[in-house]
Amino acid sequence: MARSRPAPVPEEDPYARQGDQLHGYGDPYRQGPPPGGRVRRPHGRRWPKVVGGLLALVLVLIVGGYFFFDARLKREQVLVDYAGRVADTPGTNWLIVGSDSRAGLTREQRHKLATGKAAGRRTDSMMLLHYGAGGTTLVSLPRDSYLPIPGHGSNKLNAAFAFGGPKLLVRTLEGATGVHIDHYAEIGFGGFVGVVDAIGGVDICVKKPMKDPKAGLDLQPGCQTLDGGKALGYVRTRASARADLDRVEHQRQFFGALMKKSTSPGTLLNPMASIPLAMNATSNFLVDDGDHLYDLARMMWAMRGVTGGDGVTTTVPIGGAGSSPVAGAYITWNRTLAGQLFGALKDDQPVPRSAVTK
Secondary structure (H helix, E strand, O other): OOOOOOOOOOOOOHHHHHHHOOOOOOOOOOOOOOOOOOOOOOOOHHHHHHHHHHHHHHHHHHHHHHHHHHHHHHEOOOOOOOOOOOOOOEEEEEEEEEEEEOOOHHHHHHHHHHHOOOOOOOOOEEEEEEOOOOHHHHHHHHOOOEEOOOOOOEEEEHHHHHHHHHHHHHHHHHHHHOOOEEEEEEEEEEHHHHHHHHHOOEEEEEEEOOHHHOOOOOOEEEEEEEOOOHHHHHHOOOOOOOOOOHHHHHHHHHHHHHHHHHHHHHHHHHHHHHHHHHHHHHEEEEEEEEOOOOHHHHHHHHHHHHHOOOOOOOOOEEEEEEOOOOEEEEEEEHHEEEEEHHHHHHHOOOOOOOHOOO
8 A cells, every 4th residue: 555645845045034033033034025015224323433433533633723723833942951050840830022123024014004114024023821729829920120131231121032932031030920931922913913813803981082093093981892903003003101010011911811721611513613713823922942832722721811810910019110221111019919929839839919910
């Protein structure tokens, strides 16, 4: 008797089963795509790669941008050692100079800004910024201060810059104050105007009418926004009762307004303002050859704090006035109070109230 054969079993398609199992379908023998004809793919696995790629791009832009702007800074060997130089003192000390350099200005710009035609560069404003454990202090240094200048006898402070540039200016101030200068920053007329205009001007409250044709200035009382040209005239004018002493007060007021606006979120987070600001600042600041962009950022932050009330702003205590055939009219420092002021900075201690003047 013939034996019956079992019905043939369909061969299993391993690829179909593998595909179904991967997509979560229970029948291991189902062939073809799942109902609806769509195959789900693991899209979620791509997000880490996308996010990682974006973070890497941002990092490259930040690092590249830093080195790009750092390379734009002008540098000069200013802080050099010399026989008898003051030893390093605690805290950090910046000498910040506004020079009257007309470099980069056209004839029309010099006429519009009333800068005159003088060649070279001289000091138009000088400030000593100190920060450390003893707090932050900003000291205005009147350019008519009568001080000993190494190799040139006694003369006005701005004469040190005219005789020997920033090197001699630093040496003169270190000798007169006993404070070791760690960093140097200088900006000329053209750079000053460009920085102010890059952030849309600065807000200044003027107490009384100010008119000075020599500085191209004509302001009415009240709070107002000054563009670069008007701001330049505001910090340059000496057409007032106290002349140079009023000017240094205006300079501190201006720098406070400048730091407040340039470091505000409205400027830093707005590419239309922050990029022109960075371009103008880095191409117009002259620093010591050992200074970098992060040093300037730290200086600006300290300046913002002290001019905003978090620290001490003062002028060197004045003792009197005089004149000489060589220097002309000048002012002298009160040696006792100036000694207290710079002694505190030298030791990185809080400045005594008795040594703070306006």
